[in-house]
């Protein structure tokens with residue numbers, strides 16, 4: 001397959017129903033924050049498409065518009081007063097690597113007046129192994145250096161990764 005053919009093949013993958021997806025909701029302090037992350041298994045890795053609205057918009061010039069983005073190992077978006085999504089636990093890291101070599105480390109979201117749309121490829125995990133885990137958005141950029149989690153700040157949105165549902169008519 002030529003590079004050009006591969007490009008168009010990836011675009012066509014995005015027309016499929018995703019193999020897994022997560023519906024993200026903001027914390028109590030971020031009620032307008034919502035998003036969907038779709039995961040498509042390909043032979044090159046997992047094509048991941050994130051579409052998020054309601055990200056915090058900085059009032060000041062040069063304010064932050066980059067938000068840490070990870071798959072966390074926990075299965076629930078519950079928590080406590082200090083950390084509303086504490087039960088999402090830490091970055092998904094089956095190989096016991098340092099950050100940012102965790103399997104769950106994703107490119108941070110770049111917001112456009114609170115809206116982000118990103119598609120990227122990662123071969124650090126398969127769709128199958130992330131089902132039941134969680135996707136987290138943080139309120140600060142990931143510095144891709146600090147341990148254990150890139151100093152990305154508070155968790156502001158969370159969603160559980162679910163497998164694609166079989167359709168009622170028996171097609172999958």
Ligand SMILES: [Cu+2]
Nearest residue numbers: 069070136138
């Ligand atoms: Cu995180």
Ligand SMILES: [Zn+2]
Nearest residue numbers: 091099102105
């Ligand atoms: Zn990490």
